[in-house]
Amino acid sequence: MKSSLHLDSREALPWFSDATHSDPALVPELAVTDCEASLIFWRDHLGFLVLYARPAEGFAYLTLGTAHLMLDQIGLGRTWEVAPLTPSLGRGINLQVSVPDLDAPLERLTASGWPFFMAPEEKWYHAGDQEAGVHQFLVQDPDGYLVRMQSSLGRRPVSPGQHLEQEPS
Structure with a gap:
């Protein structure tokens, strides 16, 4: 079974290919307990697209229109933990x-x-x-x-x- 972090042809990278693009002023990065479960919510239910991902690190960068958001799974890759991460996050x-x-x-x-x-x-x-x-x-x-x-x-x-x-x- 392929990871849901996989990009397909419907999820092109216009943000990287558009020379007129300017970076968003603020992009929240949410610490999540399960990146796959979070993707089902953000992508499948709310309609965000995966702009890019690092599946081995449980990381995904999502967009919906001009809204940008990053998901980062706790315990994979780098975790920016300044205090204990206990649910509800x-x-x-x-x-x-x-x-x-x-x-x-x-x-x-x-x-x-x-x-x-x-x-x-x-x-x-x-x-x-x-x-x-x-x-x-x-x-x-x-x-x-x-x-x-x-x-x-x-x-x-x-x-x-x-x-x-x-x-x-």
């Missing part, structure tokens, strides 16, 4: 991934029976004299990292007297 972090449409990841997660941390919702936030809307949901990856998938609903004028949220939650 995702304590205190919420990763937001913006996508044009939530339908495909919602369908894949639902079909797989993956639990939602927060069910899909529509939320509007005060932004000056307008409100900005998002369609969003939250799930946890196999190691407990909280992932907020969201898609913009655009902006609209604030209705007179309407009370809105001040900050995204």
Whole structure:
């Protein structure tokens, strides 16, 4: 059985071949207990592509649109351990991934029976004299990292007297 870290022809390397590319300003690297299980979540359920991988080290670099993320299996290759790594590894972090449409990841997660941390919702936030809307949901990856998938609903004028949220939650 081949490793799920294997790249296939659908997962070309546009990031490496595009001379106009600039590196993302921030790329989180998540310590994971099982890179294969994490790939099932991030790639198969959420739709990320494996940009490159080092299977012997349990490492994968993933992208979805302009979102970039690295997975690094604890105990294989180098492990950046500053304190004991005990589950749930995702304590205190919420990763937001913006996508044009939530339908495909919602369908894949639902079909797989993956639990939602927060069910899909529509939320509007005060932004000056307008409100900005998002369609969003939250799930946890196999190691407990909280992932907020969201898609913009655009902006609209604030209705007179309407009370809105001040900050995204």
